[in-house]
Every structure is written in structure tokens, then in C-alpha cells.
Amino acid sequence: MESMDEILDLDELQEGILDDTLKDFMVKDEQAAKLLKEKIDELNNEGEKLSQKEEEIKSLEESNREKISSNASPDELIEIAGKLKEAESELSKITDNIKKLESEREELIETKNNIEKSKQEYIKNLNSTNSDYDEQMKKISEAIEVCDNPTLKQVLNDVKLAKEKELAVLQEKRNSELKTVLNDVKKQPDFSKLDQDMLNDKIDINSNNEINKDTVQNNNDKVILDVVNNYPILDDAEEKVDIPANDSSDLINLGSILSNVEIKETNDSIEKPSLNNISVDDLVLPDVNISDYNNQNKVKIIFEKNVPNALLKEIFTSSRIMPVLYDYLDNKGGSLI
Amino acid sequence: MSSNKQILKLENNREYFKLQEINHGGINYFLIMNVDNESDIKIVKKILIDDEDYIIDIEDEKLLTELKSKFKSMVDEDKEIFK
Numbered sequence: 563m564e565s566m567d568e569i570l571d572l573d574e575l576q577e578g579i580l581d582d583t584l585k586d587f588m589v590k591d592e593q594a595a596k597l598l599k600e601k602i603d604e605l606n607n608e609g610e611k612l613s614q615k616e617e618e619i620k621s622l623e624e625s626n627r628e629k630i631s632s633n634a635s636p637d638e639l640i641e642i643a644g645k646l647k648e649a650e651s652e653l654s655k656i657t658d659n660i661k662k663l664e665s666e667r668e669e670l671i672e673t674k675n676n677i678e679k680s681k682q683e684y685i686k687n688l689n690s691t692n693s694d695y696d697e698q699m700k701k702i703s704e705a706i707e708v709c710d711n712p713t714l715k716q717v718l719n720d721v722k723l724a725k726e727k728e729l730a731v732l733q734e735k736r737n738s739e740l741k742t743v744l745n746d747v748k749k750q751p752d753f754s755k756l757d758q759d760m761l762n763d764k765i766d767i768n769s770n771n772e773i774n775k776d777t778v779q780n781n782n783d784k785v786i787l788d789v790v791n792n793y794p795i796l797d798d799a800e801e802k803v804d805i806p807a808n809d810s811s812d813l814i815n816l817g818s819i820l821s822n823v824e825i826k827e828t829n830d831s832i833e834k835p836s837l838n839n840i841s842v843d844d845l846v847l848p849d850v851n852i853s854d855y856n857n858q859n860k861v862k863i864i865f866e867k868n869v870p871n872a873l874l875k876e877i878f879t880s881s882r883i884m885p886v887l888y889d890y891l892d893n894k895g896g897s898l899i
Numbered sequence: 900m901s902s903n904k905q906i907l908k909l910e911n912n913r914e915y916f917k918l919q920e921i922n923h924g925g926i927n928y929f930l931i932m933n934v935d936n937e938s939d940i941k942i943v944k945k946i947l948i949d950d951e952d953y954i955i956d957i958e959d960e961k962l963l964t965e966l967k968s969k970f971k972s973m974v975d976e977d978k979e980i981f982k
Contacts, residue, residue, distance in 0.1 A: 862910040863945075863952040869904045869916060877916065878974075878981040883937050887918075890940040891971040 586721060587681040590714045594677050598670035605663035612660055615653040622646040673711055680705045680714075699725065907931065909954070919973045923966065929954065930970045942966050 626642045683705060699722060706718040877883055903920040907929075915931035922928075926944060931954075933939030942963060943954040957963045 860946065860948075860953040860955040863954060864908040864910055866905045866907055866917070869906055874904050874977075875981040877918070877932075878978050880937075883932070884974075884978065886938050887932070887940055887974060888971070891967045891974065 586714070586717045587677065590711065590717065591674065591677045591681065594670060594674040594711070598667065598674055601663055601667045601670050605660060605667055608656055608660045608663055612653065612656040615649060615656050619646065619649040619653055622649050676708070676710055677714065680708050683708065906934065907954075919970050919977075921966070921969055921973065923969070928957075928966050930974070942970060 622642060622645050626639070626646060629638055629642055683701075702718060702722045702725070706715050706722070709715045709718060903917065905917045907915045907917055909915065914934040916934060917929050917931050919930040920927060926946075929943050929945060931941055931943060942957060944957055946953050946955060957966070
């Protein structure tokens with residue numbers, strides 16, 4: 563099976579993956595860093611509030627002690643105690659908020675570290691010298707598994723799907739290009755390997771086939787080897803080869819002819835000699851034509867019977883018949899029945 | 900004695916003596932004489948149509964002249980025989 567390395571331009575593909583994926587990593591890293599900074603700032607603000615409350619409480623406690631030492635009235639003591647209790651309550655809230663902010667800060671730091679870790683792992687995987695596309699996708703999947711941030715994980719999944727589509731497009735394009743290249747390869751016949759027997763099979767010198775001029779094609783004085791009729795067809799009468807009758811081995815200077823031979827790839831372009839069907843109606847019987855006799859004055863012989871010798875002798879010795887007979891035979895003209 | 904001497908009965912009810920018969924060019928020719936009219940002498944060609952024998956006139960004068968010459972020689976021979 564053909565490896566991905568042979569199909570894909572990995573450098574180009576890897577470069578694209580690095581750009582898109584790392585950009586996502588950087589964006590998420592910046593987002594995490596911004597959130598972390600905001601949490602830290604908020605935490606710092608809460609810390610300042612906490613300090614202020616602690617100072618306020620400290621001040622209330624000191625005021626409370628002064629009131630007690632100066633024999634203040636119970637109402638004044640109750641009022642101070644109320645303020646102190648309120649300050650402590652606020653202080654408790656601030657403390658809780660600080661704890662929450664610190665927790666969130668820790669989470670943000672951890673997320674940021676995870677992003678950085680995933681990015682570094684991803685870069686490390688992509689820069690691996692023997693990584694192919696499948697491996698890259700595997701690493702992306704691993705990066706997705708490592709990533710805890712749902713948004714970042716969705717981004718990585720989208721990147722993975724986009725790369726899979728890109729792979730399909732690239733592979734289809736490469737296959738199409740490969741197919742085109744393969745189709746463009748023309749296998750030229752090596753005439754030097756043709757043996758004489760093969761040539762004799764192709765060129766039937768002793769056959770009575772006549773060269774069909776209809777199949778002659780003017781193609782830059784090339785000789786067309788008509789594989790249907792098994793004879794070479796020359797398009798120029800001056801280039802016709804004088805073919806001896808009995809010695810096929812020396813019939814043709816193969817080097818000079820085959821250098822100009824063009825073998826047709828398909829039979830579609832070969833014009834075959836036409837064969838006209840013989841119509842029986844077109845046949846004309848030679849010599850005897852009975853219809854001609856029908857137009858002549860013919861007389862049917864009913865029967866024949868032998869002539870008695872005595873009668874024959876009388877005829878051939880008759881002084882009356884024989885002169886007429888000789889007269890007829892000496893005349894040039896004929897007579898009608 | 901020649902055995903080809905016969906009387907021909909034609910479909911027109913006329914009868915002819917067949918005095919001589921020769922084969923010329925693959926075709927048979929007769930020298931005939933009317934039984935009832937001795938001056939009615941002619942040379943005809945015999946043809947075969949549907950297994951029936953017919954005689955027709957010869958229109959080719961050259962052929963007719965050639966045939967007359969041959970028939971005359973044959974008549975001369977028979978004349979000598981019947982002397």
C-alpha cells in the first residue's frame with residue numbers, strides 16, 4: 563500500500579497544521595493568561611479589602627478597649643460591639659472571597675500550564691522527523707485528550723476535522739495528477755525487437771490483396787501499416803516498394819520503412835476495403851438468352867421420323883429437286899420458314 | 900448411308916425433310932426441304948427450350964453463308980452415294 567508520505571506533501575501539510583494549530587494554542591493561551599491576570603488582580607483587590615477590614619477591626623477592638631477602660635456607658639459599648647461584629651463579618655466574607663479567588667487563580671495557573679504543556683507536546687510531536695499525517699492526527703487527538711479546557715478541546719477537534727478533509731482533498735488531487743501522468747505515458751513499440759516472422763505475419767507479400775487507395779492517408783509522407791489488410795500502404799507512388807514475388811525476407815528495407823511506420827491504436831480509424839454484395843438480379847447469363855428466342859419466329863418440332871432410303875435416293879437423284887437445292891446453297895441469301 | 904435423314908413434323912402442321920445436320924459451334928443446324936413444296940429449302944438452327952426442340956431462322960448472313968458451304972459439301976457426298 564502506498565504510504566502517506568508518498569501521497570502528501572508533508573512539509574506543506576505540516577506547515578499548515580503548525581500555523582493553524584499553534585495559532586489556536588496561542589489564542590487559548592492568551593485567553594487563559596488574561597483570565598489568570600484578572601483573577602490575580604481581583605485577588606489582589608480582595609486582599610487589599612481584607613487588609614482594610616483587618617485594620618478596621620483592629621481599630622474597633624482598640625476603640626472598644628478604650629471605652630471599657632474609660633467606663634463608657636453600656637449603649638456605647640453595645641454600639642462598638644455591633645460595629646466590631648459587623649467588621650468581623652465583612653472580614654470573614656473577604657476571607658472567603660480571597661480563598662475563592664486563590665482557588666480560581668490556581669485553576670487558571672493550572673489551565674495555563676496545561677495549555678502550554680499541550681502546545682509544547684504538540685510542537686514536539688509535529689516536529690518529529692518521522693511523523694506522518696496519521697501520526698500527526700494521532701498527536702492532535704492526544705493533545706485533545708490532554709486538554710482539559712472544553713473550548714480548546716472543541717477547537718482542536720475542529721482542527722482535526724479540517725485536516726482530515728484537507729487530507730482527502732489532497733489525496734484526491736494527487737491521485738488525479740498521478741492518473742493523468744500515467745495516462746500520458748505513451749508506450750512506443752520497439753521495432754528493433756520485431757522478428758521477421760512477426761513481420762511476415764503482418765505483411766502478407768504473396769497475397770493477392772490490392773492496395774485500397776481509400777485507406778491511404780496523407781500523414782507527412784508516413785507509411786501506414788494497415789493491420790487489417792496486412793499490407794503496407796504508401797501515400798506516395800514514388801515511395802512504393804517494389805516487392806518481389808517469392809523472397810519475402812528481402813522484400814522491404816525494414817529500417818527505412820519502419821522508421822516511418824505509424825501503427826494505428828484502434829481499428830476505428832482504419833478504413834477497411836469495402837465489399838459490395840453481389841445481387842443475383844445483376845447476374846447476366848452469358849451467350850444463351852431464352853427471352854431472345856421468345857421474340858424470334860421459332861417453330862416447335864412435334865416429332866421426327868426416319869426417311870426411307872428409297873425416298874432419300876429419289877431426292878438426291880432428282881433432276882427437279884437437286885438444282886433447286888444447289889441453287890439455294892449457292893445463293894448468299896437465306897430464306898424464311 | 901447417313902442416319903440423320905428424317906422427316907420433321909412441325910407445330911404448324913408443315914413437314915420438312917431434314918436432308919443434312921451439322922454441329923457448328925456447339926449448335927445444331929438443319930438443312931431442310933418442305934415435303935409439299937420442293938422449292939422451299941432452308942437452313943435452320945435447332946434450339947432446346949424446356950426439353951422441347953424448336954427450329955428458328957438464321958439471321959446472321961455470314962453464318963448462313965458459311966453453313967451453306969458446309970451443307971453443299973455434305974449434299975455432294977450424299978449425291979454421290981445415291982447415284
